[in-house]
Amino acid sequence: MPTYIAFTYTPDVDWTRPEYGQEMKEYQEFGEAAEAVIKGGHALYPTATATTVRVQGGKGGDAITSDGPYAETKEALTGYYVLECADLDEAVAVAAKIPAAWNGAVEVRPVIQF
Amino acid sequence: MPGAGDAVARLVREEGTRVLATLVRVTGGIDLAQDAVQDAVVRALETWPRDGVPDNPRAWLVVTAKNRAVDLIRRENRRAGKEAEAMTWIDPAPEPPEVVRDDLLRLVFTCCHPALNLEAQVALALRTLGGLSTAEVARALLVPEATMAKRLTRAKQKIAQARIPYRVPAAEELPARLSGVAATVYLIFNEGYAAGAGADLVRVALTREAVRLARLLAELMPDEPTVLGLLALMLLHDSRREARLDGEGRPVLLADQDRERWNPEAIKEGVGLAGAALRRSPGRPDPYAVQAAIAACHALAPSYAETAWDAIVSWYDVLLTVQDTPVVRLNRAVAVGERDGPAAGLALVDEIPGLDAYPWWHATRAELLHRLGRAEEARAAYGRALDAGMSDPQARHLRGRLGQL
Secondary structure (H helix, E strand, C coil), rough: CCCEEEEHHHHHHHHHHHHHHHHHHHHHHHHHCCCCCEEEECCCCCHHHHHEEEEECCCCCCEEEEECCCCCCCEEEEEEEECCCCHHHHHHHHCCCCCCCHHHHEEECCCCCC | CCCHHHHHHHHHHHHHHHHHHHHHHHHHHHHHHHHHHHHHHHHHHHHHHHHHHHHHHHHHHHHHHHHHHHHHHHHHHHCCHHHHHHCCCCCCCCCCCCHHHHHHHHHHHHCCCCCCHHHHHHHHHHHHHCCHHHHHHHHHHCCHHHHHHHHHHHHHHHHHCCCCCCCCCCCCCHHHHHHHHHHHHHHHHHHHHCCCCCCCCHHHHHHHHHHHHHHHHHCCCCCCCHHHHHHHHHHHHHCCCHHEEEECEEEEEHHHCHHCCCCHHHHHHHHHHHHHCCCCCCCCHHHHHHHHHHHHHHHHCCCCCEEEEEEHHHHHHHHHHHHCCCCHHHHHHHHHHHHHCCHHHHHHHHCCCCCCCCCHHHHHHHHHHHHCCHHHHHHHHHHHHHCCCCCHHHHHHHHHHCCCC
């Protein structure tokens, strides 16, 4: 069965704060409704907590860390779902039910099956 | 006998799309199917003119292509088990017509899947459904061949890797998906239509390709108003082909076209299809069918002066109920200008917001101001239209009008 990751891009919020309780409830409802195809996923802390790592001078070189996300965008990567769906049409139909789809956007990407 | 060769080439091309559609379903991949069908077509072109066309040309091509696909898998020999699976492809029984029809529909909807960008959809439709070579597609769309090859490869990779399904959409998604298919075909038509007579013939042939694709859709979905309306609209536009450009490739205004040179067969067929499309969508008329009705009013008018402007304005009113865009409002204003005079038209044109960057808005204002004798304002509006960017022949026409002020 093909696997897809649905990345949620939304305003860069802290899901643990009480003011997002209602929205988290919507995500929970989505999670229950799409239980059959969701194989995993996580909500992420805001990009303020992100650390970007690069190794300078090729493999074995010095690790350089910088504070913040890899790419600064208006809508940030705030979570993801692992979906097992028959094809892209089914994955897109599921992604359209994730609250991020109307509060931001959802990027659906196929997973490489090695 | 070159005539026999040509007939064979035409037959092979007609059948080629159907054979490809079946091979995509059987092998599960566009690339492999294309290679296999290509080889079968080459063999047909070699042997048929010499040995005669087989009784069932499509079945011959399908069997030959399937055998070839198995050979290709065998040669590739990378994936274990693939060869055994491939052997099951060879089924000597010819595909029943309804299966061929579904295979074609699947190919249509896969090539025009909304997860592919419009450029990719157009390229895939021309390459797989139209049967053009990559080089021809590239030339027709004014793109370097290497760029087009990359675009096609990327699109086919996305279909395979993201698993865009090879399937006819369910009834509830069909209207939205079908309007996507129609938009792709109409874009192909307009690419050719805009190219004009002096341009590359491959580019002009895009109009014929689009009509051919729409005919295929009409054959597959004979009751869909969108499909009938689309075919009607393109036939009616294309019926003016011989008259819309002068000897030097300059556009001739509708008002000045020699109506004797319009194609009466295309008009007759287009008018009939437009009526059928409108009858099949009485509640919410299809936008293509309504545009075809407008084109039919023009096509049936004995002269520009005798055009049924009242009917055209009414059809634009209908079109606004399903497609309220500034450009439709502009076209309606032009028709009102013809019916009620340039002052009435200009008042409507000036009311339309958001077209400041659209050259035709300025060109329409210029023409109406010109007719009202407001030379200074007309001159300024012609200038704005030219600054906003017109194609060469259209700019020449505007400069000509400017010179008459």
